[in-house]
Amino acid sequence: xxxxxxxxxxxxxxxxxIIVVEIEGQAGTVLIGIVVDSVSEVLNIKGNDIAxxxxxxxxxNTDYILGxxxxxxxVKILLDIDRVxxxxxxxxxxxxx
Numbered sequence: 334x335x336x337x338x339x340x341x342x343x344x345x346x347x348x349x350x351i352i353v354v355e356i357e358g359q360a361g362t363v364l365i366g367i368v369v370d371s372v373s374e375v376l377n378i379k380g381n382d383i384a385x386x387x388x389x390x391x392x393x394n395t396d397y398i399l400g401x402x403x404x405x406x407x408v409k410i411l412l413d414i415d416r417v418x419x420x421x422x423x424x425x426x427x428x429x430x
Contacts, residue, residue, distance in 0.1 A: 343370055345368075346370075346371075348370065348371035348372075349368065349369070349370060349371070350368075350369050350371065350372045351366040351367065351368055351369075352366065352367045352369055352372070353365070353366050353367075354366075354367060354414045355414075356414060356415055356417075356418060356423055356426070357415050358423040358424065358426070358427045359420075359423075359424065359427070360427045361427075363423060363426050363427055365426055376402075376404070376409065378402045378404075378409070378411070382402050382403055382404070383399070383400040383401070383402050383411065384400055384401045384402075384403060385400055385401075386398045386399070386400050386401065387401065396413075396416060397412060397413050397416050397417060398410055398411065398412065398413060399411040399412060399413035399414075
């Protein structure tokens with residue numbers, strides 16, 4: 334039986350994962366779980382390996398990009414998890430915690 338989460342477009346599969354992240358709120362750090370379709374790799378990235386987000390031009394919104402990590406074999410784009418949720422959504426999570 335495939336489970337469906339409200340608002341989740343794809344059915345849960347054996348590759349579905351929950352990623353636990355810390356988000357900075359007004360009252361401090363909030364731990365939440367984010368459901369993703371799959372995870373292809375997990376990396377340890379040092380702070381000095383992270384470069385500032387380049388400007389891609391005015392047509393691409395980079396507000397949610399924390400930076401770019403230069404790794405062997407390529408570059409990884411890092412998501413700024415603190416900007417994914419709005420302040421109101423974080424406040425709701427803080428109240429629930």
